[in-house]
Amino acid sequence: MRELLSRLWEGLCDFLYDTKCALYHKIVKKDPNKPLRMETQRRKDMVFYMCFMAIPVIQFCIMWIGVNFNNILLAFKEYDADMNYTWTLNNFKDVFENLQTDKEVQLSLQNSVLFHLLTTVISLPTSLFISFYFYKKWKWADQLKLILFLPAMISSVVTVTCFYYLADRGWPMLIELLTGKTDELGLLVNNNTRLPVLIGYNVFYSLAGSFLFYSSAMSGIDSAISEAAQLDGANILQEFWYITLPMIFPLLTTFIVGGLAGMMIGDHGMYAFSQTGGNAVPTMGYYFTLYVTQDGAERRYPYFSALGLVLTVMTCVIVFSVRALLRRYDPFNENTGDRRRGI
């Protein structure tokens, strides 16, 4: 029985194959072994190209061009209670007024700049030193690299939750254990300590991860250059300052400019702090997240779009000025830098 079924199956397969071949020759009317004509080949290339590029291009047209175009239109709209809109310039008027009078917007803007500047000023040089340590592969470099990279892999909600317990619950307990004082406030509850602690948190955790990119760039430096410097009697600090730093300056420029571009978007974990139980300070990213996600925020979307456009212009001016400045004083470029020439 089994043998019969198997023969039947084989027969059916052969029949289907023969039919497929016959149909192929009938419809296509071509010898399958004959090479394709140039035009057909080009058409096939084009079909493949268009099929594969279609979805990414459509996605880009909708989610980038469409979103940004809608953002510009939205900034000039005003919704009434029934969500009918009229065209207006009032949103921009409100934005400029709020930038001058609204304490929350002013504080958010001020904190965003403060967080960014302090994080950059403190963590950038520290990251560079750490990267140099890893680049030189000194003691425990590989093990330390793994541990220091760990926070970059863990959700910021988890990290914020853990830090909140340490700062708000652990700190008063620690003070009580050490001094017997029972009225110590949590570091995030206390108005005097909140801002410095949150800045410290950002500096502390921003180091994790960024050093890998710097040490990556450093490892691209030709070892003959550093060896030549050592033969010339350069100590390790001189090697770092005169060789390593100028060599990775293009990457530093990219990081500094990229960081500036994200200055107004990043909420620096403030939304997570405010939601997980701790107290936060407002930043621009936090301001957007908080108000855009509130119930009934739809009517205020035009205001947020206008604010976004104004902030984009401000950020563009800062970013392109800093980029031009960094290019002008790039020590890697022999025509502009003077430090490298002074080696």
Place this chain on the structure above:
Amino acid sequence: MKKQRTGPRIKEPKGAKVIMVFLVIYAVCLIFPYTIAVNGAFRDWGSFVDNIFAWKDFTLENFKKIFTEFNYPVTMDNGMPGKFYFVGLLINSVLFSVGCAFASSTCPLIVGYCTARFPNAFSRFVINLVYVLMALPIVGTIASEIQMTQNLGIYNTIPGMWFLKFNFLGMYTLIYHANFKSMAKEYFEAAYMDGAGHFTIFTKIMVPMVSKTWTLAFLLSFIGFWSDYGTPLYFMPDNPTLSLALLNFNKLPGSIETMQLAAALLLAIPSLTLFVLFRKKIVGNIQTGGIKG
């Protein structure tokens, strides 16, 4: 055979020890807050509130409660209030993270391949566009993005988020483009001679050649999306993930701290597991020039 050290070999200076001590202290401080979460997750609530530093009164009660009490309130399709419990949140998290990671790591691969394989005017335009848009700092389009997803009908849907993340504006497109461009043309030509079509060449020859890069991009994206609470908060408030639910934990009536820490620990486990399993690949690849195969 002893593994040879690569890179510059110089005598360790005295300053290196100072940096090492600093790094060890820094690493301990970095890890310390996480130990509180591990400790708290396994402790009785009363004992934890009394002294969060003590290591005593361990229990598994918090994890049991997570399965029954940890939830996220949503508005259902019929407008009635509903709740997402742990299993639902977990399923959403997995679907969201895997789908978005797949979309965000595959789209650059496709665009990178097409632009490198067919270097026409449009391909050059696309690559230049990626360079330009990467440098353009655009702020505050979130309201417009939410409105757009609502108009398209993809708001509050997980497949909608996959579409949202299927974009090629990023570093990966440039990396794939460079990878494919540097490959010898003989690969394509030999495959053509053997009768392979474009799709076969792409899936059976080209993709395996960059599979390491793709896997790493997928892993890093997965870890990022698993932790991401922003996208679900903006675009899927009624289809929440674990990350978003943890963010909202404090608003739950009767929520207790030790349960919050147990949930945080559960959320961290997949990322940590992937990191531990692929640590050398992840750290090594990021270190050797961003990401490469």
